[in-house]
Amino acid sequence: MNIKLLKSQIKTVSSITITGSKSESNRLLLLQALYPEIKIENLSNSDDSVVMSKALSSNSNAVIDIHHAGTAMRFLTAFFATQEGKEVTLTGSQRMKERPIQILVEALNQLGANISYLENSGCPPLLIKGKALTQNKISLKANVSSQYISALLLIAPKLEQGLELTLNGEITSIPYINMTLNLLNQIGVETSFKNNVITVNPLKSVSGDKTIVVESDWSSASYFYSIVALSPIGTQVELSSYKQDSLQGDSVLAELYQAFGVKTVFKGLSIVLEKTSQHQPDIAFNLVKSPDIAQTIAVTALGLGVKCDLEGLHTLKIKETDRLVALKNEIEKLGGDIEVTNETLHLKPFDGNFKLATIQTYNDHRMAMAFAPLALKTELKIEDAMVVSKSYPTFWDDLKSIGFQINQ
Numbered sequence: 001m002n003i004k005l006l007k008s009q010i011k012t013v014s015s016i017t018i019t020g021s022k023s024e025s026n027r028l029l030l031l032q033a034l035y036p037e038i039k040i041e042n043l044s045n046s047d048d049s050v051v052m053s054k055a056l057s058s059n060s061n062a063v064i065d066i067h068h069a070g071t072a073m074r075f076l077t078a079f080f081a082t083q084e085g086k087e088v089t090l091t092g093s094q095r096m097k098e099r100p101i102q103i104l105v106e107a108l109n110q111l112g113a114n115i116s117y118l119e120n121s122g123c124p125p126l127l128i129k130g131k132a133l134t135q136n137k138i139s140l141k142a143n144v145s146s147q148y149i150s151a152l153l154l155i156a157p158k159l160e161q162g163l164e165l166t167l168n169g170e171i172t173s174i175p176y177i178n179m180t181l182n183l184l185n186q187i188g189v190e191t192s193f194k195n196n197v198i199t200v201n202p203l204k205s206v207s208g209d210k211t212i213v214v215e216s217d218w219s220s221a222s223y224f225y226s227i228v229a230l231s232p233i234g235t236q237v238e239l240s241s242y243k244q245d246s247l248q249g250d251s252v253l254a255e256l257y258q259a260f261g262v263k264t265v266f267k268g269l270s271i272v273l274e275k276t277s278q279h280q281p282d283i284a285f286n287l288v289k290s291p292d293i294a295q296t297i298a299v300t301a302l303g304l305g306v307k308c309d310l311e312g313l314h315t316l317k318i319k320e321t322d323r324l325v326a327l328k329n330e331i332e333k334l335g336g337d338i339e340v341t342n343e344t345l346h347l348k349p350f351d352g353n354f355k356l357a358t359i360q361t362y363n364d365h366r367m368a369m370a371f372a373p374l375a376l377k378t379e380l381k382i383e384d385a386m387v388v389s390k391s392y393p394t395f396w397d398d399l400k401s402i403g404f405q406i407n408q
């Protein structure tokens with residue numbers, strides 16, 4: 001379904017409630033499958049969490065299709081590797097079959113798992129024959145995807161002797177590893193993380209009432225930071241439910257968007273975003289800890305005509321699409337001047353003369369959502385708009401509720 005966004009202006013004051021963090025939810029769904037005593041509140045309503053939940057209750061010999069859900073693919077590979085006597089095929093979209101998983105498969109097989117590739121070596125689909133793992137020490141590269149590490153950590157407390165993980169090289173997306181460790185600690189698992197070595201102690205069962213409330217998704221909040229940044233001074237959007245001691249690395253938005261003139265006030269379980277000043281003329285960020293907001297930031301900079309240099313983007317090539325190439329293609333379509341490498345992005349100041357364009361979304365929810373705020377500057381069409389449901393099914397309804405004019 002393609003949509004047209006007419007040039008819009010949002011209400012001066014509005015509020016939105018955003019669904020639970022997809023990252024926290026998919027971790028907690030796996031932990032709940034291992035420890036049924038866990039209760040979860042404010043679970044994400046994203047496609048990725050729906051497929052995760054369904055997959056966890058699959059029977060033996062099932063063919064499980066997790067579509068585009070990367071954390072589901074990685075986390076479930078580790079989960080089913082340890083389900084003794086259960087054999088499953090884990091598959092996904094055509095793009096998922098191009099997203100590398102070799103580092104995780106090799107680590108699990110070295111621990112004693114039985115996982116094989118059914119099509120291309122190094123990528124899904126996988127044949128997983130569940131068994132008791134016999135080893136408890138492993139080392140793996142940490143600069144490709146933190147999801148491989150989180151997958152191993154999530155199953156670790158159920159291993160006889162727990163797990164000792166040595167991380168080799170630079171650690172990428174580290175807040176997601178810390179999120180995993182924090183959630184393990186919340187259910188009673190003892191862990192340590194020192195000098196690139198992580199240890200996880202065994203935990204047979206979770207005692208007492210362990211209800212965990214999922215914080216709303218900060219990556220989804222980024223689009224409203226962009227909207228406020230592109231709106232007149234005095235515009236306010238209130239989002240819930242968020243907290244200052246967030247587990248999500250994308251909570252860095254509160255700091256980064258000050259450069260775009262957006263102030264964040266924490267008010268109870270809400271955050272109030274307000275456009276309080278003009279933006280800086282020149283933005284330079286390292287996003288190695290928060291890769292999912294790179295598209296949002298680049299497009300905000302385009303909309304404000306700001307020079308923008310981003311680094312730490314080496315993981316973007318293997319996500320839902322090659323996000324660096326996709327950003328270059330679509331920003332150039334609008335008239336922007338952008339250069340990208342395998343790990344950086346450089347946007348020149350834009351004069352604001354937008355070309356009329358249909359934004360292609362490459363099966364990537366974040367392409368659709370990152371470009372939508374530009375409707376505050378120019379009319380634009382978005383192709384395959386419902387791709388947003390991967391993480392934020394109500395995105396277009398929420399934009400309409402604050403004043404965007406959208407034609408289906």
Ligand SMILES: O=C(O)C1=C[C@@H](OP(=O)(O)O)[C@@H](O)[C@H](O)C1
Pocket residue numbers: 022023024071144145146147150172173176291292315319
């Ligand atoms: O662990 C997680 O929940 C995630 C980790 C990140 O992936 P990488 O570690 O591959 O950067 C991020 O891009 C993804 O949206 C969610």
Ligand SMILES: C=C(OP(=O)(O)O)C(=O)O
Pocket residue numbers: 068069070071072292319320366391
């Ligand atoms: C990369 C993302 O998700 P995943 O890796 O889980 O597909 C994302 O949500 O931006």
